[in-house]
Amino acid sequence: MGAHGPGDGVVWQMSDLEGPVERAAERVARGPAAETDTERRRRRAQFLRELHEAKALRERVQPRRARAARMRQAMRMRTFRW
Template sequence: MADRDRDTKEADRAAPEGGVTARRRRRAQFLRELHEARELRDRVQPRRARAARMRQQMRMRTFRW
């Protein structure tokens, strides 16, 4: 984890401010952390996670294309 943070900081210094690659790297890191947080929440609260899955399935069933 620390190696990845160090790599991103070094790459941010090398890339121009507001560059597309820096934005994509930050977005990818954010999405990784979001996915990790969701997995942790699902493990800790299995009943709530199951209810959320059921609600999502219902939403998809009733969605009109």
């Protein structure tokens, strides 16, 4: 019942292990310059959806603190100089 060793009959197929790692390595090799505009917009839209959901949850769970945060943000926006 110990760890698997080289002589216990377990054979790992390298092709099973290489797929996701190779795809991730290709994305890293491409770098941000090769990222398409649609991929970037899709990731940004997903991020903004999750951010909005988190803010809504925080507002439901801590209404007083959320209101204070909204007031601080409003004050910041009023005093910001364009």
